[in-house]
Amino acid sequence: MGNLIRLIIGVPIAIIVTFALFALMQRLIFVGEVEFDEEGDEYSFDINPQVEELNARTRDTSIEDVQQVDPPPPPPQIERQAADLPTESLSTIVGSIPEFDAPQLNSGNVSFNVSDRDAQPLVRIPPQYPVRAAERGLEGYCDMQFNVSPDGTPIDIQATYCTSSMFQRSSIRAVERWRYSQRIVDGVAQTRVGVQTRIEYELAD
Numbered sequence: 001m002g003n004l005i006r007l008i009i010g011v012p013i014a015i016i017v018t019f020a021l022f023a024l025m026q027r028l029i030f031v032g033e034v035e036f037d038e039e040g041d042e043y044s045f046d047i048n049p050q051v052e053e054l055n056a057r058t059r060d061t062s063i064e065d066v067q068q069v070d071p072p073p074p075p076p077q078i079e080r081q082a083a084d085l086p087t088e089s090l091s092t093i094v095g096s097i098p099e100f101d102a103p104q105l106n107s108g109n110v111s112f113n114v115s116d117r118d119a120q121p122l123v124r125i126p127p128q129y130p131v132r133a134a135e136r137g138l139e140g141y142c143d144m145q146f147n148v149s150p151d152g153t154p155i156d157i158q159a160t161y162c163t164s165s166m167f168q169r170s171s172i173r174a175v176e177r178w179r180y181s182q183r184i185v186d187g188v189a190q191t192r193v194g195v196q197t198r199i200e201y202e203l204a205d
Contacts, residue, residue: 119192127174148192
């Protein structure tokens, strides 16, 4: 019931407020008649104007006024002299070519066998000085004997005599690292037997 009363009272009030706002807006928007001045300034525009011709000052120049330049002189001519041919024969100048008999290349006279050669040392690494011998200031040597295999490696290494047993082991190890060239007999690599050498041990000063 209360909502109905509010609706009955509120609708007329809303209508009155709406008309009042409408009248106010119409009053604010309304502007009186404005008179325009029919007499205005006249402006004219020319789309294709004519450009006045300017009398540019020109300078008359003739070909005679240009300074004449003399061309450079031609390069000098180098005379080429032809070499004279020798009048003497080549044999007179150099000497006569000796005559010799051409060798007879028969299969029976030519030998392709490789010359024989003995095993030669290629790499000889010095031994390592024994620590005990160096501490005692001991010097000496070892006489070694070994064979050289067909591929140049020392084999069957023996120490035949050493001034001290301290030098024997280091001497054998040193010879094991040596390398020799192959021993060739009739073109075939063979074992070199009975190679002897001496390894000396001396302390540096």
